[in-house]
Amino acid sequence: EAGVAQSPRYKIIEKRQSVAFWCNPISGHATLYWYQQILGQGPKLLIQFQNNGVVDDSQLPKDRFSAERLKGVDSTLKIQPAKLEDSAVYLCASSLEPQNTIYFGEGSWLTVV
Amino acid sequence: AQSVSQHNHHVILSEAASLELGCNYSYGGTVNLFWYVQYPGQHLQLLLKYFSGDPLVKGIKGFEAEFIKSKFSFNLRKPSVQWSDTAEYFCAVTGTNAGKSTFGDGTTLTVKP
Numbered sequence: 001e002a003g004v005a006q007s008p009r010y011k012i013i014e015k016r017q018s019v020a021f022w023c024n025p026i027s028g029h030a031t032l033y034w035y036q037q038i039l040g041q042g043p044k045l046l047i048q049f050q051n052n053g054v055v056d057d058s059q060l061p062k063d064r065f066s067a068e069r070l071k072g073v074d075s076t077l078k079i080q081p082a083k084l085e086d087s088a089v090y091l092c093a094s095s096l097e098p099q100n101t102i103y104f105g106e107g108s109w110l111t112v113v
Numbered sequence: 114a115q116s117v118s119q120h121n122h123h124v125i126l127s128e129a130a131s132l133e134l135g136c137n138y139s140y141g142g143t144v145n146l147f148w149y150v151q152y153p154g155q156h157l158q159l160l161l162k163y164f165s166g167d168p169l170v171k172g173i174k175g176f177e178a179e180f181i182k183s184k185f186s187f188n189l190r191k192p193s194v195q196w197s198d199t200a201e202y203f204c205a206v207t208g209t210n211a212g213k214s215t216f217g218d219g220t221t222l223t224v225k226p
Contacts (some may be wrong), residue, residue: 003156033214035216040218041218042203042217042218043118043157043216043217045213045215048212048213055212056213087116091157097212098207098211098213098214099145099207099209099212100145101147101159101162102149102159102205102214103158103159104149104157104158105156108154
């Protein structure tokens with residue numbers, strides 16, 4: 001079974017530039033998550049989709065972050081403009097349903113300089 | 114608000130020592146409980162989970178965890194650790210109503226050969 005795919009794996013950008021991350025969840029998984037993980041901390045939920053609808057985006061900095069899930073499958077997370085404090089690993093994950101096991105991708109490492 | 118607290122940030126053990134990692138949560142409803150593990154260079158993956166029934170659950174690689182409802186705890190244990198258990202361990206709680214998952218900040222386990 002193919003896992004959660006993410007790209008790019010690594011990205012270095014200057015502050016005020018923009019960046020986009022792509023995610024392809026496990027086939028058949030209705031729930032898709034984007035987490036931000038800063039070094040030394042646990043994953044923090046940015047946004048949760050159920051099919052192509054947003055379930056929770058309460059911790060998404062909406063002035064600079066946006067996310068969409070096209071046709072209830074792939075998803076894109078965009079940051080514009082980036083700040084130094086956005087340096088983190090961005091984890092995409094999926095699950096069959098919100099209450100069940102979450103399957104993570106390998107993460108996209110972002111460094112903002 | 115939902116929260117998860119992991120008491121130990123970094124644990125160092127010798128091989129064959131016993132392990133117990135603490136996890137306490139705060140949530141005003143029914144929860145599903147998880148331990149995830151991240152081995153060096155790998156993505157986060159499920160170690161074990163508790164949904165209902167026997168509060169003592171067994172996971173992969175000899176790990177087990179006990180749910181104590183009265184203490185809001187879900188501690189992870191292993192009788193005898195191996196060098197290959199060196200990893201970061203995350204406790205997570207998912208509310209069964211809203212399906213929102215919250216992660217602790219993780220415990221880094223280093224096992225010395």
